[in-house]
Amino acid sequence: xxxxxxxxxRCILPDAHCPMRALSYDNALRFEPHHPEPPAGEGxxxxxxxxxxxxxxxxxxxxxxxxxxxxxxxEFVATVETSPKPEIVGKRVCGEINVVCGKCDLCMAGxxxxxxxxxxxxxxxxGGAFADFARLPASNLHVLPDTVDDDAAVFVEPLxxxxxxxxxxxxxxxxxxxVLGDGKLxxxxxxxxxxxxxxxRVIGRHAPKLALCEKWSIRARAVDEIAAxxxxxxxxxxxxxxxxxxxxMAMVRPRGTIxxxxxxxxxxxxxxxxxxxxxxxxxxSRCGPFREAIxxxxxREVDVLSLVHRRMKLEQGAEAMLLASRPGVTKVLLSVxx
Ligand SMILES: [Zn+2]
Numbered sequence: 372x373x374x375x376x377x378x379x380x381r382c383i384l385p386d387a388h389c390p391m392r393a394l395s396y397d398n399a400l401r402f403e404p405h406h407p408e409p410p411a412g413e414g415x416x417x418x419x420x421x422x423x424x425x426x427x428x429x430x431x432x433x434x435x436x437x438x439x440x441x442x443x444x445x446e447f448v449a450t451v452e453t454s455p456k457p458e459i460v461g462k463r464v465c466g467e468i469n470v471v472c473g474k475c476d477l478c479m480a481g482x483x484x485x486x487x488x489x490x491x492x493x494x495x496x497x498g499g500a501f502a503d504f505a506r507l508p509a510s511n512l513h514v515l516p517d518t519v520d521d522d523a524a525v526f527v528e529p530l531x532x533x534x535x536x537x538x539x540x541x542x543x544x545x546x547x548x549x550v551l552g553d554g555k556l557x558x559x560x561x562x563x564x565x566x567x568x569x570x571x572r573v574i575g576r577h578a579p580k581l582a583l584c585e586k587w588s589i590r591a592r593a594v595d596e597i598a599a600x601x602x603x604x605x606x607x608x609x610x611x612x613x614x615x616x617x618x619x620m621a622m623v624r625p626r627g628t629i630x631x632x633x634x635x636x637x638x639x640x641x642x643x644x645x646x647x648x649x650x651x652x653x654x655x656s657r658c659g660p661f662r663e664a665i666x667x668x669x670x671r672e673v674d675v676l677s678l679v680h681r682r683m684k685l686e687q688g689a690e691a692m693l694l695a696s697r698p699g700v701t702k703v704l705l706s707v708x709x
Contacts, residue, residue, distance in 0.1 A: 394689070395441055396441070418451060418506065420502060422521045422524070424526065424703070425705065430696050437495055445528060447505065447528075463524070467528075467658070467661055469658060500707075501685065516669050527661055534659045534667075549607070550606075552609035552615060553573055558573070560609055576698070604624060606619040608632060616629070617641060680702055
């Protein structure tokens, strides 16, 4: 597979060697009409991307998060072009983003999302999905049912991350559960927790999104309307901002739990003493179970289509990233194959 040949950062091979369009980041975000295909790894399937979603993590990468260089994007739906698993060729799939070794102590212990040798699609040493083609090991792929269309399928990865919370904490008997942040992830988390019967309240800044919560019968309040009283059993920080943890600390009750979902490039000096004094459990939470997310989308128990702000073309990727970073904007989708 061609890796391309570069002179002053530009590919000088004929188009046939650099056959795909891609949105990549290398100190600057760039749409490239002629990008080399992603290199093939052992066990990889070649994917023709249909649609991809812009995630806050993509924007954080453009602010320096993870020091990533390459094709961005990890929320996607694609058609399998070639695969060592012939039965999935031609199928519509989404993919788990952690590419793992299967051999290290953590993989052997069943903690493969924490593999010591992992790469992560569009985030760490592995090309992403904002391109005509991407690659992932066949074992990472999940064939999608027809009941989950392309727009919905793009939400499998972030929705799986929302379901991860249910793997980490039990909500039985919890009376006061707050989701901080009315962004894309916060609105998915709120629906997932509501669906298991948790009494969820969303705290946000954007009236249209808080109205969406009300439509879903989820209580919602503007952040400036609430007082932090150290009375919440569980606070899930989905603010995507370094200030989120500070507010969560002011809201959680003694011996309560803070679930951290925000990944932000910039930290913030913080006095952690209240966590000690109040004996608060602080829980990081990342990738989650794809199967449950696909099932929830197929059964329509989570509304994701209300979260689609706009569909744009891959060529408009830089503009789409800018749009997605505006306050109040929910999911911006990139139509890749049309
Ligand atoms: Zn491993």
